[in-house]
Amino acid sequence: MAQMNLTPLDDVLDKHFGKVGTPKRDAFESDVDEALHAYRLGEAIKKARIEQNLTQEQLGGNCNH
Incomplete structure (x- = not known):
């Protein structure tokens, strides 16, 4: 079986953002x-x-805008 190479999320975020x-x-974080x-x-x-x-309709009060 092939071994998977996992990349930490922080590395991906650093690369893209x-x-x-x-x-x-x-x-991005905001x-x-x-x-x-x-x-x-x-x-x-x-x-x-x-x-x-x-x-949902009852909560919305049946608003007809």
Whole structure:
């Protein structure tokens, strides 16, 4: 069986976004942090909605814009 060569994630990030502390890497990490925050917030809203037996439409208040 062929041996796999694994590359550490930090090496891949350094190659594509620059070292930690560079503007491009900082922007990437900021984008990732924002995306994770949005995901976690959405999951918290979803959990609360399901616990209250609400549909997405009910939660949205049936808005007709």
